[in-house]
Amino acid sequence: MKLQPYREGSWFAIPLKNGGYATGLVARLSPQGKVMLAYLFGPTHWTLPTLADVQELKPADALKVIRTGDVAVANGRWPVIGNMVNYRREDWPVPMFIRRADALKRAWQATYADDPAKPEREVSVPYETQGLESDSLYGYGSTELLMTKLLE
Template sequence: MKRRRPAPDGTVFLVPLRDGGHAIGVLARATGEGHAFGYFFGPRVSRGSDVDMAKLVPGNAILVGKFGDLEILRKNWPVVGALENWAPERWRMLPMARVDEATGRAWLATYDDSFACIEEREIDAEMATKHPYDRMMGAGAVEIRLTGLIRAAEKS
């Protein structure tokens, strides 16, 4: 059963951090079936009015990947606006890597906008570190990962 999309592509939302404040997310793709792909940004902000939309460009993202959209639907990750002149070709679903830790083998997968894998090829494990990790992150995983990334950036 198809459920509703959490928001239109290009929507900007806040992700609560575990130690206070929020990270910023941009919804790049959503299936309407719970799967989403987004770009996530620091620095830590207190509220939606603190978001500098001009700085939200793909190259500034601190985390990119697939995630579940339920917290956007539930409004626990509040929507703060939308990017002007949304251009999906600038906010692509990037190829994502996964590594089999037991064997050291790695693969790079390319997905279409419906999250169907359209190509997969074996790559060097070192090359895998240069790509987003291929997994579906739950809300808690996104919040924990962003908390760590932003905390580390604040300390450096």
């Protein structure tokens, strides 16, 4: 297994279940590795995307912004395409997430700062709150499935 160099601002390709690739950007990486905040993009690329294919993408173009493990990038399953020139964290903000306890009908808004592995703050919010991504930590398989479904 060849480990790939990647960092905040690295573009990567996500293989889709039905062929082709989605793309992603490492927006935050936990200090100890293992967890990253990733902006995920379409459309489907039928060959491995190049840096030219992604360099003009902006945060508003993202289909999803999630917390996911970085093992697929580290081991090459998700190939690193290249690094963004002049990556600036402030241009790629960390969104608010929501964590729900369905059995209790309670919800919390989770705020992350620099470390996508550890919430900085959680605040109770109405269970019915909409418009926030789920505070889930996706594995590489669930991320690939998510992007496959979004791009069908």
